[in-house]
Structures are given as C-alpha cells and as structure tokens.
Amino acid sequence: MNITLILAAAEHDPLRLTDPFMPLSLPLLAAAAPGHAYTFVDMLAGETPDLAAPAELVGISARLTAERTAFELADAYRRRGVKVALGGPQISANPHAAAEHADAVAIGEGELLWPLIVADAQAGRLRRFYAATPRPFEARGLSLQQVPRFADLAREVHPPDRRPYRKRYAFDTVFAARGCPIDCEFCSVPALFGHALRRRPIEDVLREIDGFRGMFYLLDDTVFGRPGSYAYYQELYARLGGLRRRRLWTGQANLDAAASEEGREVIRRAARAGLVYAAIGIESIDPRVLARSGMIRKMGVETGEDALARMKEHLRFIQAQGIFVSGWFTLGHEEDDLGSVERTLAFAEELHLLPILCPLEALPGTRLHARLSREGRLDATQRVNIRHPTLSDEALLGAIERATRRAFSPRAVLRRSLHHTPLYGRDEPGAALRMRARMQRTLFTLVLQYHMRKGVIGLANDFR
Ligand code: B12
Incomplete structure (x- = not known):
C-alpha cells in the first residue's frame, strides 16, 4: 500500500x-x-x-x-x-x-x-x-x-526505518527503555507505556547508535536510570564509550541517581560516553509541591532531609562531570503564587541552570487531570486548562514569558556557557584534547541555547 x-x-x-x-x-x-x-x-x-x-x-x-x-x-x-x-x-x-x-x-x-x-x-x-x-x-x-499487554522490547521493536525522511536532522533519536514506576501526578508516561521499566537489549541500542552520522538524543525518561536499572545503564555507557566513533549526545534525566554511588557511576560513565547536555525535570522548588505530587520520589531526597539542599548537591555533582544542565520547572501548582516564578529563576541562576519554565497543564489520562476534574477546576477555554486559586492564566503566562526572556538574554546565555567551560574535558588525555573538548562543548551549549530560545519563549503563547 x-x-x-x-x-x-x-x-x-x-x-x-x-x-x-x-x-x-x-x-x-x-x-x-x-x-x-x-x-x-x-x-x-x-x-x-x-x-x-x-x-x-x-x-x-x-x-x-x-x-x-x-x-x-x-x-x-x-x-x-x-x-x-x-x-x-x-x-x-x-x-x-x-x-x-x-x-x-x-x-x-x-x-x-x-x-x-x-x-x-x-x-x-x-x-x-x-x-x-x-x-x-x-x-x-x-x-x-x-x-492486553505492553510490547516486548527485545522481540517486538524492529530497527526503525528512517529512510523515508527527506530532511536531515541535527540529532538522530534512539530509545533504550520505556515505562516509568514513579507515577508523578501530572505525567502521562505510566498510562502510555506502563509502570514497569522495560529495556531493549544493549546490542540493539548500540547497533542503531553506531549507524548514526553524528549527534543523537536518547529519548528515555531518565538516561541515568533508576534503582534496579543502574547496572543496565552502566553497561550501556561503558560500551557506548568503547565504540569506534565518539558522538556527543543528549537526553533527559532525574536527580535521584546522584544520591547513590551506583547511580553516580552511571552519571560518570554517561559523561565519559559523550553526554553533553541533560534536561532535568526539577518541576518545583517548593518542597510542599514535590511531596504532594509524588515528584519528590525522583529527587534523591530521604525523609527528614532538606530537599532543596540535597537537590542542589545532586545538580552540582552532575555538572561537575561536565554535563550542561537545563532545569525544567512547572509553575501554577496550587501552592504557587506570582513570586514563585521569580524564586524559580533565582534558583536556576544560583546553579547556572538553563531554566525552562512551563505552565503546569493537566494532561488527559493523568491523576492530576482526574483530580482537578473531580474538584471542578478544569477549564478548557483557558490557554492553561487549570483554574488556579489565586493566579489568573494571563498573570502566570506573562510572568513566565518575562522570566524566560531574561533567562535567554545574550548576556545570561554567555555567562551560563562560560561558567561550564572549565568543567569540560577533565578526562581527556593531554592539554590539546582537553582544550578541544572545552571549545567544542562550550560552542554546543551556545548554539543549543540560541536554538531553544524561540521555542521556549513561545511556549507560553496560545498557538494550538
Ligand atoms: C523527547 C520528548 C520531547 C521532545 C521531542 C523531540 C522530537 N522531535 O521527537 C521535545 C523536547 C521537543 C518535546 C516537546 C513536547 N513534549 Co514531549 N516528550 C518527549 C519524550 C520524553 C519522548 C518522546 C518520544 O520520542 N518517544 C518515543 C516515541 C517513539 O514514542 P511516541 O511518540 O509516543 O510513539 C509511540 C506510541 O505513542 C505510538 N504512536 C505514536 N504515533 C502513532 C501514530 C499511529 C498511527 C499509531 C498506530 C501509533 C502511534 O507508537 C510509537 C511507538 O510505540 C516523551 C515521554 C515518553 N517517554 O515518551 C514526552 C511527551 C511525549 N511529551 C509531552 C509533552 C506534553 C510535550 C510538549 C507538549 C511540552 C510543552 N508543554 O510544550 C511538547 C510538544 C512538542 C510538539 N510540539 O509536538 C507528553 C505528551 C502528553 C500528551 N498528552 O500528548 C509526554 C508523553 C511527556 C509526559 N511526561 O507526559 N518532547
């Protein structure tokens, strides 16, 4: 056909x-x-x-x-x-x-x-x-x-057929695992792909990556894995680092891996295998929001610990491996007020994170959507479909857009990139290779931020 x-x-x-x-x-x-x-x-x-x-x-x-x-x-x-x-x-x-x-x-x-x-x-x-x-x-x-089941990723995923694309993309894409056991209130992944983490055979993933022309994006929900999958990711990155051709790559990740030695080893190996940029779902800097929504489970924080202090420690560890980090935040939780946007931006500035500020939205099929629907707080006529107790749609979106413009000003972009430069290439043998890694990765982060600017600022608009 x-x-x-x-x-x-x-x-x-x-x-x-x-x-x-x-x-x-x-x-x-x-x-x-x-x-x-x-x-x-x-x-x-x-x-x-x-x-x-x-x-x-x-x-x-x-x-x-x-x-x-x-x-x-x-x-x-x-x-x-x-x-x-x-x-x-x-x-x-x-x-x-x-x-x-x-x-x-x-x-x-x-x-x-x-x-x-x-x-x-x-x-x-x-x-x-x-x-x-x-x-x-x-x-x-x-x-x-x-x-009545999810796919068996060893038997039922065939090598993707990318040939019909006419366009050349800057990044190829590949996935190693699907499914998420964390079950954050706003996320639709467990409903789509199940609560159990399913993994592809490492050979299948590496064969795909070996065929890529250049950079790639590992689409897994957390490229650092979770307790139970650290050994899998350690092996994947050890073997990825051993491929003939080294490639820069990117992906999204959780903070919890940085809380254990096994997880830290995944992060080190990922960095050595070329992970140059990680998008991390920090979601909120309000510990009440993190606890209520279940998101605290991916932050690497034990009961009784100072959540923000631990999260900062984890972020600094990841950055120290030479990984440029963007922090993805959702704003508009019921505990949030207008000051939350500024406080979130200040948190990102303190840690030299690239802040991606997103209005919280109730995605269909999530626990959040079901709860707000029961409480009569969904409003499909708004750009963001949640009726907030104190914040209007326009006030929240306006504050997000203004903060995002500041975060993407040329000065902020440059400062953020240059802050990371000395952290790159520490494992390279010799000064010349170290210098090359520093230049290559700094340039990468500058181009990345330049390209993301328009897309991220536009997210607050009504474009659908
Ligand atoms: C990578 C990613 C991105 C990248 C996408 C890069 C790219 N060019 O592909 C970026 C960062 C740009 C992005 C942006 C957004 N994303 Co996103 N993203 C993801 C992520 C992590 C992986 C997506 C992916 O490629 N998966 C692999 C592919 C193969 O999976 P898939 O597309 O779902 O397809 C499978 C099935 O759905 C099905 N399928 C898909 N299409 C079709 C069609 C037919 C006919 C059939 C039969 C089957 C079928 O078969 C596929 C194989 O099993 C997912 C989470 C996840 N684990 O999937 C979130 C996810 C897809 N994103 C999500 C959201 C909300 C967004 C944004 C709307 C965020 C925002 N506020 O702007 C934007 C929208 C972008 C856009 N305009 O389309 C939600 C989507 C929820 C929903 N109800 O749609 C997800 C599920 C995350 C979540 N936590 O809930 N995203």
Whole structure:
C-alpha cells in the first residue's frame, strides 16, 4: 500500500523549525509493518501534507499541542475518501474524541498496533479502536481490538526505518527503555507505556547508535536510570564509550541517581560516553509541591532531609562531570503564587541552570487531570486548562514569558556557557584534547541555547 505517516504540529507551534530532533514514532511504525511504500511528513520540521498525493492509508501521530491539527487533517483526508488512523501520546490519552475524526484510533504502542491496523486496512475491515494496554478499555459500543499487554522490547521493536525522511536532522533519536514506576501526578508516561521499566537489549541500542552520522538524543525518561536499572545503564555507557566513533549526545534525566554511588557511576560513565547536555525535570522548588505530587520520589531526597539542599548537591555533582544542565520547572501548582516564578529563576541562576519554565497543564489520562476534574477546576477555554486559586492564566503566562526572556538574554546565555567551560574535558588525555573538548562543548551549549530560545519563549503563547 501507499502509506503516508505524518507527525502533526500546529501551524504556529513555537517548536516548528526549531526542534532539531528526528521524531522517532514514524520510523518505528514503518519498521513495524514493512513492505509498503511509506512517505513521511514532519510538520514540526515545516513540512506540509499534500492532500492530493496518492495514499491508501494515512497514519497521524499527535502529542498534546497537535491534537486539533491532527483532527483537522484527518477530516480533510477522509473527505477525500482516504482511510485515516490516529495515534500517539495525546490520542492514546483522549481516544474517544479522536474516534470522531478517524477510521482507526490507536491507544498505546505502535509496535503492537500498527501491523494490525495496516493488515485490517488492506483487508477493508478496520476497527475503530486498537488498544495495547493491560487495563480494560471501554469502547462505548464501537469496535475494538485489544492486545492486553505492553510490547516486548527485545522481540517486538524492529530497527526503525528512517529512510523515508527527506530532511536531515541535527540529532538522530534512539530509545533504550520505556515505562516509568514513579507515577508523578501530572505525567502521562505510566498510562502510555506502563509502570514497569522495560529495556531493549544493549546490542540493539548500540547497533542503531553506531549507524548514526553524528549527534543523537536518547529519548528515555531518565538516561541515568533508576534503582534496579543502574547496572543496565552502566553497561550501556561503558560500551557506548568503547565504540569506534565518539558522538556527543543528549537526553533527559532525574536527580535521584546522584544520591547513590551506583547511580553516580552511571552519571560518570554517561559523561565519559559523550553526554553533553541533560534536561532535568526539577518541576518545583517548593518542597510542599514535590511531596504532594509524588515528584519528590525522583529527587534523591530521604525523609527528614532538606530537599532543596540535597537537590542542589545532586545538580552540582552532575555538572561537575561536565554535563550542561537545563532545569525544567512547572509553575501554577496550587501552592504557587506570582513570586514563585521569580524564586524559580533565582534558583536556576544560583546553579547556572538553563531554566525552562512551563505552565503546569493537566494532561488527559493523568491523576492530576482526574483530580482537578473531580474538584471542578478544569477549564478548557483557558490557554492553561487549570483554574488556579489565586493566579489568573494571563498573570502566570506573562510572568513566565518575562522570566524566560531574561533567562535567554545574550548576556545570561554567555555567562551560563562560560561558567561550564572549565568543567569540560577533565578526562581527556593531554592539554590539546582537553582544550578541544572545552571549545567544542562550550560552542554546543551556545548554539543549543540560541536554538531553544524561540521555542521556549513561545511556549507560553496560545498557538494550538
Ligand atoms: C523527547 C520528548 C520531547 C521532545 C521531542 C523531540 C522530537 N522531535 O521527537 C521535545 C523536547 C521537543 C518535546 C516537546 C513536547 N513534549 Co514531549 N516528550 C518527549 C519524550 C520524553 C519522548 C518522546 C518520544 O520520542 N518517544 C518515543 C516515541 C517513539 O514514542 P511516541 O511518540 O509516543 O510513539 C509511540 C506510541 O505513542 C505510538 N504512536 C505514536 N504515533 C502513532 C501514530 C499511529 C498511527 C499509531 C498506530 C501509533 C502511534 O507508537 C510509537 C511507538 O510505540 C516523551 C515521554 C515518553 N517517554 O515518551 C514526552 C511527551 C511525549 N511529551 C509531552 C509533552 C506534553 C510535550 C510538549 C507538549 C511540552 C510543552 N508543554 O510544550 C511538547 C510538544 C512538542 C510538539 N510540539 O509536538 C507528553 C505528551 C502528553 C500528551 N498528552 O500528548 C509526554 C508523553 C511527556 C509526559 N511526561 O507526559 N518532547
């Protein structure tokens, strides 16, 4: 079949044209059902779907901010008589809304679902829902095929087929593990990929990385792992560091690994294997928020300890390995007031973190969404869908945007980058190699911040 796979993005998405990472969902889908003629359209990269191009099946992948665009596109294709399947994190979390716009709606992992959808589309017998989850799924009278489990990452993940991309991305993407046991109140990962951490065989991950041209992004929720997976990540990075070609790479991570010697060894090895930048979900600097939401479990803090002091210690350890860190914060928790934005910025400045300030949003399918819905505090008409006890939507977003502009001023960017320069290349044998590592990594952090600026400042706007 002629199949078009689209990564949906709103027209004014601030990440459009600024996101340097190759989206991995489309290559994984193409590999899961091979033997068809695939075309990829990455709307975040500025590509536009050609509705008139021949296609017997269209698969659209959507995250939170792309839902409306995905629905409009699906409607447009279906008006032309083309069968449409919708999938991805937002569709999995809000499948009944998607069912009004698609012939098939995928809830969960494409490795399990896409082969079924393609086969059924070919046979002309598409069902409305395809769900890969061990939890019961209520199809509300519509047709359903359910696979009551998550994918086996050793047997069911095939090497992603990246060939249909026309664009060259600055970063390739790869994943080693899926699922998260922490279960923070606002996060949709446990619902999408389960509470158990599933891991791919290390050889499979390294084979992919060895084929990359240059830098890559390891998509795991925490590239430092968790107690129980430290040995896996230690081995992965030891072997990654031993590959013939060394590459710089990036990923997101939690702080808890820095609280134990086993975890610290993962961090050291990751840094030696080329981890140049880590995005760390610090979420809030208010210990009350961290405790109530369950986020404290990823901060590496024991009961009775001074949470912020411990978190600072962990951050400094990570930076001391030569890793540039951005701190991702969510603002608008019920304990927050307008001063929280300034206090968060001051925390980031003290630690030389690149601050990414995000308005807290209730994602469908999360415990936060369920709680606020029960409490009658969700408001879909606002840019941020949570009604805060004291802060208006505009006041919060305005404060975030002003703080972000300051954090990304050329002076702040330069100071942050130069602060890290002496920390780079400490393990390099010899002064010349050390100097090279310092220059290369400092340049990397400057270019990174330059590219992130527009996307991050735009996040507070209403663009969907
Ligand atoms: C890396 C990442 C990013 C990167 C993306 C880089 C890139 N170019 O891909 C960056 C930093 C840019 C980013 C941004 C955002 N992200 Co993000 N991100 C992630 C992260 C950590 C990994 C995503 C990933 O690539 N996973 C691997 C791919 C293969 O998984 P996948 O896309 O889900 O696809 C699988 C299935 O969903 C399914 N599938 C996907 N599409 C389709 C389509 C069909 C037809 C079918 C059958 C199946 C199917 O099959 C795939 C294989 O199993 C996830 C958390 C996670 N663990 O997944 C959060 C996550 C996806 N992000 C999330 C959010 C909220 C965002 C932002 C909206 C944040 C913000 N406020 O701006 C933005 C939106 C970006 C945008 N405009 O699209 C949420 C999404 C929740 C939701 N309801 O959609 C997640 C789940 C995090 C969370 N804690 O809840 N993100």
